[in-house]
Amino acid sequence: MKLHVIVVTITCLLGLAAFATLSGSDFSFELIGATATEKEARPETIISAEQQRARGAYLARAANCVGCHTAQSGRPYAGGRSLSTPFGTFITTNITPDKATGIGDWNEEDFWKAMHEGKSRDGRPLYPAFPYTEYTKVTREDSNAIFSHLQSLAPVAQHNPPNRVNFPYDFQPLLSLWRAVYFKPGIYQPDLSKSDEWNRGAYLVQGLGHCSACHTERNPLASMRSAAGETTLGGGQIMGSNWYAPSLSSSAEAGSADWPVGDIVQLLVTGVSPRATTSGPMAEVVGQSLQHLTKEDAHAMAVYLKSLRETKARSRASAPAPTEEVQNWLRQGARIYKQHCQDCHGASGQGAPGIYPPLAGNRAVTMTPPINVIRSVLNGGYPPVTAGNPHPYGMPPFAQALHDGEVALVLSYIRNAWGNRASLITAAQVDKSREGIH
Ligand code: HEC
Ligand code: HEC
Ligand code: HEC
Structure with missing residues (x-):
């Protein structure tokens, strides 16, 4: 040095x-x-x-x-x-x-x-x-x-x-x-214009749940605070890992403003919901922590998450122009999909409710940056084991079965099939993800 x-x-x-x-x-x-x-x-009541x-x-x-x-x-x-x-x-x-x-x-x-x-x-x-x-x-x-x-x-x-x-x-x-x-020490200060339930949710998310420790971009000195001294839940790559924790306040990533509260609760306590499936570090958070929340606390957390003000997603790479070359790649990707993925995720990416996540209309598939989706295919994985989903089905790893070019083709395909629109994935991006796997 x-x-x-x-x-x-x-x-x-x-x-x-x-x-x-x-x-x-x-x-x-x-x-x-x-x-x-x-x-x-002050404790409100004396407890044993x-x-x-x-x-x-x-x-x-x-x-x-x-x-x-x-x-x-x-x-x-x-x-x-x-x-x-x-x-x-x-x-x-x-x-x-x-x-x-x-x-x-x-x-x-x-x-x-x-x-x-x-x-x-x-x-x-x-x-x-x-x-x-x-x-x-x-x-x-x-x-x-x-x-x-x-x-x-x-x-x-x-x-x-x-x-x-x-x-x-x-x-x-x-x-x-x-x-x-x-770093500014200070206990959570309730917002008196909001309900007790909202405040309870904010206390859990900002304090004990330490969601921002992962879901916030850090500056090069590892701080999550902006110059204005605020932390946000605007999404960020987890330090030292190849996972991106999506923005909890952007509807293009993992914002839940337009979800029914019940679906948010379901995701937090069971790890799966009709619109999303937790994987990797988030599956650990659900399995070890969130599934044990009381009904009231999970509901409070969901109410708070749903209320987060919409923030812009990070710049979205635009979908590819439909040139002959691109169409050709997507056709090759479709063939790989049919051979390796379709049995579980369905001919039109619809998945199987509660068992295999849909890929059509799934933000985890189209998100920028694409590191999680690359990782899902290379490593496979399981949603967490929870009381509400005691025997989760898993996804096999494809790191051995497919080479970088094939992974890139099938990912480019699922990001642009069934109404999904997102940037193509290159073999170099897949290769880079392989390095970071641990
Ligand atoms: C994201 C990982 C992480 C979580 C979650 C976490 N800790 Fe830690 N904790 C650490 C690390 C790393 C250190 C050591 C920091 C250092 O050496 O400067 C530490 C240090 C500590 C220390 C100081 C120990 C000492 O000997 O000085 C205490 C006490 C502690 N943690 C308690 C807790 C409690 C209680 C919780 C839950 C409320 C918790 N930690 C959750 C990572 C974590
Ligand atoms: C250890 C890091 C970490 C912590 C702590 C963490 N998350 Fe996550 N979270 C992630 C990662 C990585 C993803 C992306 C993988 C995924 O989609 O499951 C994610 C995804 C999510 C999603 C989207 C799920 C989906 O599949 O669309 C929600 C909602 C979420 N987290 C909420 C929370 C809340 C609320 C907390 C605090 C109680 C929290 N997270 C704490 C890492 C973390
Ligand atoms: C044996 C059934 C099975 C096969 C085959 C399979 N998957 Fe999956 N897939 C799953 C399951 C189960 C999950 C949820 C894993 C988790 O939560 O970690 C999943 C998750 C995913 C995700 C992440 C979705 C999200 O919401 O986070 C993507 C992307 C994906 N699969 C793509 C593919 C592709 C591409 C192929 C073929 C190369 C494939 N899958 C093959 C079962 C399968």
């Missing part, structure tokens, strides 16, 4: 910090070490320790703590899962109550500092691979409940391997600066 990279990075951050100061943001927050001043939410733990278990699921804090085939909550990003590989920590290696020595206050301020017990600022940028919206009462749940787990002795942060991001003052510019 060359010196100029550090210089550029630092200059860049200093520039941003200066900008934040000028624009009156909370730049001074980190530097003077102030703590949050919000009033803590047991009720608090049960509530904490529920909230921890809504926040999917276990999803990140569990290694593949590891003990739940004992950490060790690697999250790779362009900034390095972050390894989640042991949050079972083991005194030596977990958080057995922590108290409610220490835990609140982590959730609300993104600081470890010893004051070390944490990397935002831990989504405290969203969890900061969680109330003190809910934080305490999650803590009591974690403390009730069986302790697991498992040491935390160190993060492998790339140079120069391992230079701690850079993280402090980043936080000063991009």
